[in-house]
Amino acid sequence: EVQLVESGGGLVQPGGSQRLSCAASGFTLSDYTMHWVRQAPGKGLEYVAAVSHDGGSTYYGSSVKGRFTISRDNSENTVYLQMDSLRPEDTAVYYCAREKGGYDYWGQGTLVTVSS
Amino acid sequence: EIVVTQSPATLSLSPGERATLSCRASQSLSNYLAWYQQKPGQAPRLLIYDASKRATGIPARFSGSGSGTDFTLTISSLDPEDFAVYYCQQRRNSPLTFGGGTKVENK
Numbered sequence: 582e583v584q585l586v587e588s589g590g591g592l593v594q595p596g597g598s599q600r601l602s603c604a605a606s607g608f609t610l611s612d613y614t615m616h617w618v619r620q621a622p623g624k625g626l627e628y629v630a631a632v633s634h635d636g637g638s639t640y641y642g643s644s645v646k647g648r649f650t651i652s653r654d655n656s657e658n659t660v661y662l663q664m665d666s667l668r669p670e671d672t673a674v675y676y677c678a679r680e681k682g683g684y685d686y687w688g689q690g691t692l693v694t695v696s697s
Numbered sequence: 698e699i700v701v702t703q704s705p706a707t708l709s710l711s712p713g714e715r716a717t718l719s720c721r722a723s724q725s726l727s728n729y730l731a732w733y734q735q736k737p738g739q740a741p742r743l744l745i746y747d748a749s750k751r752a753t754g755i756p757a758r759f760s761g762s763g764s765g766t767d768f769t770l771t772i773s774s775l776d777p778e779d780f781a782v783y784y785c786q787q788r789r790n791s792p793l794t795f796g797g798g799t800k801v802e803n804k
Contacts, residue, residue, distance in 0.1 A: 616793075626733075626741065626784050626795045640791040643698060682746030683731030683786065685753070690740060 583607040583686045585677045590691030597667050599693060603660040603677030611635065611655040614680040617662045619673035620690075629675070630662060645671075667695045699723050699787050703796035709804040716772040718799045720785035725765045729788040732761055732770045735798075736781045744783075745770065775801070 589601040603615070617629040630651040631640040639651050650663040660677060672695050678684035700723040710716055720730065728748040733741040743752040745761035748768055758773045772779055780803045785796045 625798045626735075626786075628786075628792045628794060631791065631793070642792045676740055682750065682752070683733070683743045683788065684741070685743050685746075687740035687742075 583679070585679065585686055585688035587675060587677050587688040587691040590675065590693045592694045592696065593667055594697050595667060595669060595695055597695075598663070598665045599667065601662040601664070601675055601677075601691060601693070603662075603688060605658045605660065605677075605679075608679075610653070610658050610660075615653060615660045616678045616680055616684060617651060617660075618676045618678055618684070618687075619671075620676070621670075621673040624673075627673070631680070632660065664693070667693075669695050671695050698792060699726070699790055699794055701785060701787050701794050701796040703783075703785060703799050705799060706797070707800045707802060709802050710775055711804045712775050712777050714775050716770075716775055716779070716801055718770040718772075718783055718785075718801075720763075720768040720770070720796050722766045722768075722787050722789075724789075726768075726787050726789040728764050730761075730763070730768050731786045731788060732759075733784045733786065734779075734781045735784065741784065746788075772801075777803075 584606045586604045616631045628642045632651045648666045653660045674690040676690045677688040679686040702721045704719045730748045732745040735741040749761045
């Protein structure tokens with residue numbers, strides 16, 4: 582059974598950093614491009630970042646470019662999102678998703694709250 | 698960045714009725730468009746990819762059409778479990794932008 586489990590969310594102060602993890606199981610992680618998508622409370626979906634199957638290429642949404650870094654460790658079956666210089670507007674549920682056609686599997690999400 | 702616009706924002710319909718949701722892109726996507734359904738407190742679920750291909754396990758009452766800049770998601774006969782928010786996403790160019798969503802509510 583395919584599973585994606587996010588962790589690392591919580592309360593962080595503006596200007597701070599947080600690292601999210603997405604643990605993958607039930608499939609061969611190295612076969613897939615992986616993504617992070619977020620959703621602010623009561624709002625729609627926003628593309629955050631993507632990393633190619635081998636980690637060689639990364640892509641970012643315009644609102645996080647230069648502040649967030651996506652990476653992966655296929656040997657550990659984990660995808661990461663390093664978030665620096667956090668702002669209150671980064672408050673959201675962060676989802677990890679697998680790309681096949683569209684996003685065919687999603688995690689349950691982890692909430693990041695940026696507030697003093 | 699490709700801008701994706703969904704309409705209407707809200708659709709008020711009754712069970713058994715037909716739902717037609719629109720998605721328009723600021724430039725041609727060919728057929729690189731996906732549709733998702735999201736219910737409160739849940740992660741989104743993939744319904745349609747490549748504009749018209751149903752994802753695994755998706756009922757036949759969901760269908761997608763269109764190419765280029767104009768796309769449609771049709772639910773042929775609304776089931777009570779279909780009341781939710783629907784998003785389209787362009788997969789033509791990074792960043793893979795989403796539309797703002799259409800809420801299908803029970804009239």
